[in-house]
Amino acid sequence: MKAIAEAPSKAIITGEHFVVHGAWALAAALPRGVRVEASESTGFNVISDEYSNPSTSGLRPITEAVRAMAREFSFNPHLTLSIKSEIPRGAGLGSSASTLVAAISAIARLHSLDLQASDIIRLSMVGEREIHGHPSGIDAAVCTIGGVILFKPGTDPKRVAFKGRRSLIVALSGRKRSTKRQIRRVAGVKGAFPSLFGSLTEAASEISLMATKRLVEGDMKGLGRLLSSNHAALSTLGVSNRHLDRLVDLALSLGAYGAKLTGAGGGGSVIAVAPGGKEKSIISGLRGRGFQAFRAEIPVDGVRSWQER
Ligand code: PMV
Secondary structure (H helix, E strand, O other), rough: EEEEEEEEEEEEOOOOOOHOOOOHHHHEEEEEEEEEEEEEOOOOOEEOOOOOOOOOHHHHHHHHHHHHHHHHHOOOEEEEEEEEEEEOOOOOOHHHHHHHHHHHHHHHHHOOOOOHHHHHHHHHHHHHHHHOOOOOOHHHHHHHOOOOEEEEEOOEEEEEEOOOOOEEEEEOOOOOOOOHHHHHHHHHHHHHHHHHHHHHHHHHHHHHHHHHHHHHHHHHHHHHHHHHHHHHHHHHHHOOOOHHHHHHHHHHHHOOOOOEOOOOOOOOEEEOOHHHHHHHHHHHHHHHHHOOOEEEEEEEOOEEEEEEO
């Protein structure tokens, strides 16, 4: 008997970093994701292209989350987890959260545990804390629930519903970075300029609320403007750099309504929104300059799991 779970990747549409300090943020689950197969075994093993040896430090987030789950639900963590990811690590697209959410969900299915979304998020956060130090929880929430969510720490994530489908352009800078280091950098700015940081946090929160409205109304031009404003606020925090700015400028010069870094910054990815008729040419323009880029249709489902013999 084995159990399988698939979790989506994600993009933060607006509000990253500021969300760690109490602002509203808007995030979407994206079509590519992580698939985890869980089966019973004599010890704890992880099979993955990224990790071959369960003692490697990169595996600590998963081992800690699985241990916490085994303690809480009184089972023996003798398992083999086989992980297949379509998301590059360190790209700001939620590879760690997606892996954790899929692993917890597959193990729950293997042991026939009826976990709520809030349990999956809480257990995934054990691993997310190992990686990020002080994560807001938005990544685990959107990879679990799916769709588009409006999120603020300490409140239940709100599902954002709209008629029809929307699309985002995602472009990868090809540069990895550490989310933990970026979060620390932002904490340094908060310490040095508390009142400026407070104003930027309020503005970012407002941007997320306005962006939600634009997305629901299908006003992609308005949404694009808000993305660009949010990028400016993130640049003020020092989490952008010349590579990301170049990618944002490139998307704009190719005809996007707006663009910004997504996730922790310092590398990772950029998202853009564009007129429907220009998406193809923007993506080929980005690819022509050597960047991986794709169109992501939203909304997509959250994690799902099933058993197989
Ligand atoms: O996981 P990343 O690298 O996409 O970044 C997460 C977003 C942050 O706001 C920077 C951190 C958090 O936990 O909200």
